[in-house]
Amino acid sequence: MTVLARAVEATRRYGEVVALDRVSLEIRAGEIVGLLGPNGAGKSTLINLFVGLRRPSSGLVELLGGSPADPLVRRGIGVTPQETGLPEALRVGEIVDLVSAHFPDAAGKAELLARFGLEDLAKRQIGGLSGGQKRRLAVALAFAGNPRMVFLDEPTTGLDVEARRALWDGVKAYHESGGTVLLTSHYLEEIEALAERVVVVGRGRVLADDTVRAVRDMVGVRRVSLVADRLPELPGLISSDREDGRFHLLTSDSDELVVELVRSGVPFSGLEIRPSSLEEAFLAITEKESAHV
Amino acid sequence: MSSLVLAHTRHQMLEQIRVPIGLLASSLFPAIAMLAFAVPFVGDDPLASTVSTGSMTLVGTMSAALMGLSITVAQDREQPWDPYLRTLPAGPLPRFAGRIITTTAVMLVSMIPVLLIAALFTAATVTPPRLLLGVGAVIVSSLPFMLIGLVLGFLLPSKAAIGVSQLLFFPFAILGGLFMPLDIMPELVKTISQFVPSRGAGELVWWATTGVAPDVLPLVAMAVWTVVAGAVAAWAYRRDEGRRYS
Numbered sequence: 001m002t003v004l005a006r007a008v009e010a011t012r013r014y015g016e017v018v019a020l021d022r023v024s025l026e027i028r029a030g031e032i033v034g035l036l037g038p039n040g041a042g043k044s045t046l047i048n049l050f051v052g053l054r055r056p057s058s059g060l061v062e063l064l065g066g067s068p069a070d071p072l073v074r075r076g077i078g079v080t081p082q083e084t085g086l087p088e089a090l091r092v093g094e095i096v097d098l099v100s101a102h103f104p105d106a107a108g109k110a111e112l113l114a115r116f117g118l119e120d121l122a123k124r125q126i127g128g129l130s131g132g133q134k135r136r137l138a139v140a141l142a143f144a145g146n147p148r149m150v151f152l153d154e155p156t157t158g159l160d161v162e163a164r165r166a167l168w169d170g171v172k173a174y175h176e177s178g179g180t181v182l183l184t185s186h187y188l189e190e191i192e193a194l195a196e197r198v199v200v201v202g203r204g205r206v207l208a209d210d211t212v213r214a215v216r217d218m219v220g221v222r223r224v225s226l227v228a229d230r231l232p233e234l235p236g237l238i239s240s241d242r243e244d245g246r247f248h249l250l251t252s253d254s255d256e257l258v259v260e261l262v263r264s265g266v267p268f269s270g271l272e273i274r275p276s277s278l279e280e281a282f283l284a285i286t287e288k289e290s291a292h293v
Numbered sequence: 294m295s296s297l298v299l300a301h302t303r304h305q306m307l308e309q310i311r312v313p314i315g316l317l318a319s320s321l322f323p324a325i326a327m328l329a330f331a332v333p334f335v336g337d338d339p340l341a342s343t344v345s346t347g348s349m350t351l352v353g354t355m356s357a358a359l360m361g362l363s364i365t366v367a368q369d370r371e372q373p374w375d376p377y378l379r380t381l382p383a384g385p386l387p388r389f390a391g392r393i394i395t396t397t398a399v400m401l402v403s404m405i406p407v408l409l410i411a412a413l414f415t416a417a418t419v420t421p422p423r424l425l426l427g428v429g430a431v432i433v434s435s436l437p438f439m440l441i442g443l444v445l446g447f448l449l450p451s452k453a454a455i456g457v458s459q460l461l462f463f464p465f466a467i468l469g470g471l472f473m474p475l476d477i478m479p480e481l482v483k484t485i486s487q488f489v490p491s492r493g494a495g496e497l498v499w500w501a502t503t504g505v506a507p508d509v510l511p512l513v514a515m516a517v518w519t520v521v522a523g524a525v526a527a528w529a530y531r532r533d534e535g536r537r538y539s
Binding site for chain 2: 048051052053071072073074075077079081082084085086087089090094097098099101102103125145
């Protein structure tokens with residue numbers, strides 16, 4: 001399959017800070033790839049390299065067989081702007097016209113707006129739109145040039161459930177017609193709904209690159225906390241630390257952990273189990289990674 | 294390519310028209326100065342009125358070029374819309390050209406109130422060819438101020454651009470002899486005056502509208518300012534790109 005976007009050992013530094021550390025990644029035609037990771041993990045930096053906003057400090061980044069810095073190459077991609085930056089004084093239709101003017105094979109304005117449920121808003125000024133409407137417009141702009149590949153940064157943040165579904169349907173339709181998508185998200189649910197493949201990024205590195213199911217299992221981490229004097233040997237433990245006499249354990253299988261705990265006969269009290277946040281799960285994976293090194 | 298210039302010009306014109314405060318600022322200030330100073334003091338003198346009218350149109354275009362341009366460029370750089378536009382398949386030229394065309398349009402509009410006041414309330418006279426020549430001279434002599442505006446816009450955050458452009462605007466206007474005739478100024482000011490770009494701009498516009506022969510040194514100084522400001526603007530632009538790209 002054709003590779004549309006490729007990073008080979010791409011490193012990006014901002015002064016002393018290494019935002020991206022020797023990342024290698026290939027995105028092939030027709031894929032929907034979810035880029036998952038906590039804030040500051042390097043997701044935005046990776047996307048900025050692919051869309052030509054920044055250059056790698058070392059390594060190689062390739063887009064549609066060329067350089068992302070070449071405007072002609074960028075005719076084949078679409079990007080979402082941050083909705084907070086849309087020029088307030090302009091009308092929806094005018095923004096679409098401006099963006100479309102850059103592409104030889106632009107989508108029709110009416111059709112594009114209809115695809116994202118914005119058909120009644122063409123004459124409205126951006127300043128008068130709701131946050132959700134701005135978000136949908138921002139996503140629609142990525143599709144204005146009938147691109148081969150789109151980069152969607154947090155496409156449904158701040159949308160209500162119905163608008164989110166509508167937007168997902170739009171992305172799926174684009175994919176079914178052969179489009180390629182790289183999307184970032186904080187939400188596992190969003191990536192699960194759209195992507196087949198997930199790339200987990202943390203501390204500037206690719207921590208996992210696998211199917212949605214495999215990564216879901218990997219981050220299906222729970223946090224078990226309890227008060228005890230000591231702990232027995234426990235299975236599936238990712239990390240353990242103690243704070244004011246209370247143990248905090250991260251595990252991928254809380255059921256088995258509790259069974260073993262009870263079976264060991266060690267006295268304990270105040271047992272709590274809750275799903276870990278995605279953030280905690282990522283940190284756990286990151287720590288496991290560094291422990292292996 | 295030219296359709297992209299058109300698209301960006303349209304976009305910037307619309308923003309300018311829908312938030313017309315910049316347009317008002319550039320037009321009102323010289324019009325008020327014209328009414329307050331030129332009309333009562335030199336309104337009966339055809340030559341002095343014509344010279345004042347030229348000076349006041351320059352004050353308006355200088356404000357649009359120096360303050361308007363520096364502030365909008367600096368503000369644009371701070372908006373998340375700016376990196377988005379850079380992902381679109383185009384180089385910097387279309388936006389740049391759109392900005393210059395839009396600023397020129399603002400300058401043309403800012404001349405209208407001054408010219409109307411001159412025609413209605415003063416003895417200023419000008420033949421139609423000299424009027425056209427004068428408008429052309431105003432546009433040409435705004436070039437160094439546009440370039441200085443771009444330099445400030447590329448180098449400074451928007452709040453600093455507001456302050457620094459005002460700090461330059463008033464000394465330029467006064468030293469150039471645009472607010473008060475240079476004859477009544479001290480010798481030192483007259484000497485410095487020859488080297489500021491606003492004086493050369495004034496000489497060019499007075500020459501075009503009244504036919505009074507200009508001093509040559511200020512015209513040379515203005516040309517030097519234009520070349521230097523152009524070089525610095527190109528450097529500042531690349532530096533700005535470099536900061537984001539490197």
